[in-house]
Amino acid sequence: MPTMTAAQKRAQAKAEYDAFLANCPSRQLLDRISDKWVALVLAALGSDCPHPDGAGEPRSMRYSELSRQLAGVSQKMLTQTLRSLERDGLLTRTVTPTVPVTVTYELTNLGLSLHGLMRGLKVWAETNMDDILTNREKYDTTGGAT
Amino acid sequence: MPTMTAAQKRAQAKAEYDAFLANCPSRQLLDRISDKWVALVLAALGSDCPHPDGAGEPRSMRYSELSRQLAGVSQKMLTQTLRSLERDGLLTRTVTPTVPVTVTYELTNLGLSLHGLMRGLKVWAETNMDDILTNREKYDTTGGAT
Numbered sequence: 001m002p003t004m005t006a007a008q009k010r011a012q013a014k015a016e017y018d019a020f021l022a023n024c025p026s027r028q029l030l031d032r033i034s035d036k037w038v039a040l041v042l043a044a045l046g047s048d049c050p051h052p053d054g055a056g057e058p059r060s061m062r063y064s065e066l067s068r069q070l071a072g073v074s075q076k077m078l079t080q081t082l083r084s085l086e087r088d089g090l091l092t093r094t095v096t097p098t099v100p101v102t103v104t105y106e107l108t109n110l111g112l113s114l115h116g117l118m119r120g121l122k123v124w125a126e127t128n129m130d131d132i133l134t135n136r137e138k139y140d141t142t143g144g145a146t
Numbered sequence: 147m148p149t150m151t152a153a154q155k156r157a158q159a160k161a162e163y164d165a166f167l168a169n170c171p172s173r174q175l176l177d178r179i180s181d182k183w184v185a186l187v188l189a190a191l192g193s194d195c196p197h198p199d200g201a202g203e204p205r206s207m208r209y210s211e212l213s214r215q216l217a218g219v220s221q222k223m224l225t226q227t228l229r230s231l232e233r234d235g236l237l238t239r240t241v242t243p244t245v246p247v248t249v250t251y252e253l254t255n256l257g258l259s260l261h262g263l264m265r266g267l268k269v270w271a272e273t274n275m276d277d278i279l280t281n282r283e284k285y286d287t288t289g290g291a292t
Contacts, residue, residue, distance in 0.1 A: 016272075017271070017272040017273075017275045018272065019182075019185075019186065019189075019268050019271055019272060020186060020189075020190070020215055020216060020217060021217050022217040022218030023218075025275055025279065026268075026271045026272045026275045027182070029271040029274075029275060029278060030182045030185055030186075030267060030268055030271040031182040033267060033270075033271060034180045034181050034182045034184070034185055034267065035180050036165075036173070036176045036177040036180045038180070039165075039176055039180055040165065040166060040176075043165075043166075044166070069166055070166065071166060071167050071168040072168030072169075086285065087281065087282055087285040087286075088278045088281055088282060089277065089278060089280075089281030089282075089284075089285075110274060110277060110278075110281075113270070113274075114270060114274075117263065117266045117267055117270055118267075120263045120266075121176060121179060121180065121263055121264075122165050122172075122176055124179075124259070124260055124263055125163070125165055125172040125175040125176040125179060126162075126163040126164065126165060126172045127163075128175075128256060128259075128260075129163045129171055129172045129175060131235065131256060132175060132234045132235060132256075133171065134235075135233065135234055135235030135256075136233055136234060136235075138235075139232065139233040139235075140233075
């Protein structure tokens with residue numbers, strides 16, 4: 001049997017998992033990654049935040065740094081999000097035995113591959129915000145869904 | 147004053163809106179678009195669904211077709227999602243006065259620009275599902291967050 005090319009393998013994976021199907025595990029995964037906190041954690045660890053050090057490079061961040069970067073996130077939500085991303089293998093959690101211990105988070109290669117996509121969502125939201133505010137105003141004044 | 151280049155305009159838009167900030171409207175927009183139903187509606191209307199007609203082309207779909215494509219979606223959730231996407235100017239809703247009336251949905255150019263990104267999320271979830279299931283198993287057997 002001939003070896004499959006990368007494209008064929010991707011096509012097969014797509015055929016096996018289909019997020020349009022209610023019971024496909026990829027539907028649940030899509031739900032998990034479709035989350036603003038996931039988008040913001042990945043953006044921060046992928047170093048898209050306005051920070052002096054090299055943008056575009058993955059970087060390791062402490063819990064407290066992430067918490068500050070993601071303004072308004074609750075401790076419960078941030079902890080849950082980080083644990084779920086660690087469980088899925090998108091980031092690593094490293095505990096250094098200082099006093100007190102230092103806990104840092106860093107994207108894995110799998111996390112970096114998702115980061116590229118999620119970064120686009122954040123930039124898209126920021127870039128098209130003006131147009132969308134205009135559209136909403138128009139919709140609301142013309143009566144919208146009639 | 148010299149005219150801004152497209153890149154400068156994008157940089158300015160990014161500076162004006164910052165989803166890392168709790169009160170920035172783009173944070174709320176990122177929350178709105180980070181949604182599995184949004185991802186699946188855009189994927190369906192962008193014709194990524196397994197359907198005979200030309201994949202990659204935007205297409206107009208009836209409510210009932212969308213409802214069938216997005217297996218398991220409730221009528222309430224689908225209606226809310228479509229209305230919100232229409233209000234944001236990502237899709238158009240066309241009512242044709244047949245008996246009974248025909249209501250169709252189609253992506254706008256703005257919707258198509260987001261479709262490209264969201265499509266990537268669905269494909270990413272389907273492509274990496276196996277790796278992620280393996281990672282979860284490993285995390286759960288080694289005790290995970292210690």
